[in-house]
Amino acid sequence: MTKPSDVITASEGEVFDVELEVNILKENQRLASENKERLHALGVEAIDVMGSVGSGKTSLIKAVISRLKKKHRFAVIEGDVTTTIDADLIASEGVPTVQVNTGKECHLDANLIKKALDKVALDKLDLIFIENVGNLICPAEFPLGADKRLVVISVTEGPYMVLKHPMMFLGASVVAVNKVDLAEAMGVKPEKLMDDIAKLNPRARAVPTSCKTGLGVDEVIRQLGIG
């Protein structure tokens, strides 16, 4: 958009108002688009996995890969503040992993993903999971270039967690409501969380899951369209 404006000639040291429209997030968005194009050119689909600390993101990725690894070629980018614990867990499924340690940052960004993609043999892949740093706020602000967003929440986060963190669900394609095997002990109704998700984002598909029992993992695969 170009704004109509007069051309002013200023003297040295004079003060002027410069009107403009610069989106300061556009650099991350540009890099995210580059990542997406790079993956699409090689026919690789990317899924950004977000959710709170301990909601079961890694366990769900592991469960999905375990079911599909004979059908698709996977890689996983693991984002954490520190340690390689998650990458090591996923590597036990025999798929290539890249650990990204953000140090102080509470989210992954498109530039970190660009660097991580350099470390993966993209031409030998069908699907990449990008596990974001466990956090319900910041990652929603930084698109990475993924095709779909899988949000993983759990009943252990309490009955109001969807209502209290609406931003995370607005861009979600699929939401796994995990640890439903603990719902009774927690006194939390998974249906209530599913209902909150449906009202907040009618386009998101909510699936009750338990990575412990395997419940719902096939449905997550179906809803992600990667079966």
Next chain:
Amino acid sequence: MHEFTITTYLVEALLDLVKQKGSKQVLEVHLKVGKLRALSVEQVKFSYGILSKGTVLEGSNLIVEEANGTIHCTTCNYREEFNPEDPLLFHYGLPRLDCPNCGNPLSIEGGDECTITKVRMTLPSDAEGTVEAQ
């Protein structure tokens, strides 16, 4: 916490602009932030104070304008500016986005801005006082 990162982007964009315009001092910066951006204005301002130190931005006044989004019902075409902090319209924030007219789900337009809209700065004598919008 991501406010510090985003303020880093802000400072980089401003320093680019200052270099491009040949300015020696920036006095005032206007930033438009959508209310759906999950950005704490106080934290952005605090980070700006730290990040602008030792640059031509130091001491400049960061003015943040918050912008509402628009709700749009694709079923009945209802459209209205909305404030995600309005408790009467959206209990607890924005978790219930039903159309107030027909009850169908709403989509949201805008409210996600993060844009520098105006910078007050000194300019050298041969400068043009405006830049083309990007």
